[in-house]
Amino acid sequence: MNINSHEHTALPKGRDISFLLAGILGVGSSGPLIAKSTMPIPTLIFWRNLGGALIMAPFALRTGELRDRSNRRLIGISAVAGVFLAAHFLTFFAAMRFTTVAAGTALAAFQPIFAALYMKFRGAHISSQSLGGMFLAFASLFLITGIDFTVSTRAFVGDLFGILCGALAAAYMIIGSSIQKSLSTSTYTTVCFASCALTTLLASVLTASPIFHFPAIQWLYLAGLIFGAQFLGHTLFNMSLKRVSPVVVSLIVFFEVPIAAIIAWFWLHQRPSAGTIPGILGLLIGCSIFVLRNKVSRD
Numbered sequence: 001m002n003i004n005s006h007e008h009t010a011l012p013k014g015r016d017i018s019f020l021l022a023g024i025l026g027v028g029s030s031g032p033l034i035a036k037s038t039m040p041i042p043t044l045i046f047w048r049n050l051g052g053a054l055i056m057a058p059f060a061l062r063t064g065e066l067r068d069r070s071n072r073r074l075i076g077i078s079a080v081a082g083v084f085l086a087a088h089f090l091t092f093f094a095a096m097r098f099t100t101v102a103a104g105t106a107l108a109a110f111q112p113i114f115a116a117l118y119m120k121f122r123g124a125h126i127s128s129q130s131l132g133g134m135f136l137a138f139a140s141l142f143l144i145t146g147i148d149f150t151v152s153t154r155a156f157v158g159d160l161f162g163i164l165c166g167a168l169a170a171a172y173m174i175i176g177s178s179i180q181k182s183l184s185t186s187t188y189t190t191v192c193f194a195s196c197a198l199t200t201l202l203a204s205v206l207t208a209s210p211i212f213h214f215p216a217i218q219w220l221y222l223a224g225l226i227f228g229a230q231f232l233g234h235t236l237f238n239m240s241l242k243r244v245s246p247v248v249v250s251l252i253v254f255f256e257v258p259i260a261a262i263i264a265w266f267w268l269h270q271r272p273s274a275g276t277i278p279g280i281l282g283l284l285i286g287c288s289i290f291v292l293r294n295k296v297s298r299d
Contacts, residue, residue, distance in 0.1 A: 026232030028259025031101040040209035051226035053193035059186035082195025091165035098158030101264040107162030112250035114170035133289025140282030
């Protein structure tokens with residue numbers, strides 16, 4: 001992929017705006033649902049991604065790309081992206097179980113910083129002012145969540161899982177952005193989600209995690225994850241990656257944090273900090289600086 005050929009701070013336009021807004025709502029619901037679920041982590045991820053792959057498979061088969069031998073390399077890379085996605089999910093789900101929803105999603109929001117630094121390392125033009133805006137947005141997350149860095153082994157492990165899942169998510173999005181220049185979103189997501197499902201199925205077998213026989217409410221939580229986070233979230237984000245930089249898509253995912261915190265407040269009774277409102281304002285200002293300052297530096 002030619003890094004310099006993309007505008008890495010360009011705002012989404014047209015249908016991508018609605019895709020990304022729906023995607024934010026979808027992924028924002030994932031943290032509370034994961035925290036509420038009692039399914040083993042690998043099992044929950046397996047069913048979630050198998051459901052996503054089955055939903056997208058008819059659209060992928062219609063394109064005929066899976067049968068085209070010239071696409072073997074692209075399909076193989078899509079499968080690799082699925083392995084990164086599985087690792088991202090495993091660490092994110094673990095963070096939701098080891099720490100609060102707000103803290104876990106905030107630390108996972110390192111994702112756009114990893115993505116931007118990678119793009120800048122590859123030669124993309126992202127001004128220092130824009131990077132400053134990104135770090136301001138990230139710092140605002142701490143006001144929203146009120147993260148308490150206590151001397152707790154469990155919380156510390158949860159923090160590490162959250163940061164690691166951000167790096168893995170950035171890698172997954174960068175690969176997806178590159179592949180979808182040549183492959184349709186339906187084919188890419190079908191292969192990626194199926195690869196992720198197989199990877200986590202293996203993890204379920206290795207950890208002797210049960211795969212069936214859960215209470216009905218647990219299957220309802222799973223259905224919510226498939227429709228919200230998997231279909232509305234990851235699928236719509238991937239559709240936008242055909243036209244929007246992975247840096248911008250990753251940055252927009254910042255807004256998952258206040259949504260997850262609000263849902264966790266009302267549903268799980270995890271009360272957000274007093275800094276929620278100023279934190280959201282800082283988030284908006286930081287994102288605005290990221291986009292606008294880079295455009296000024298080009299003029």
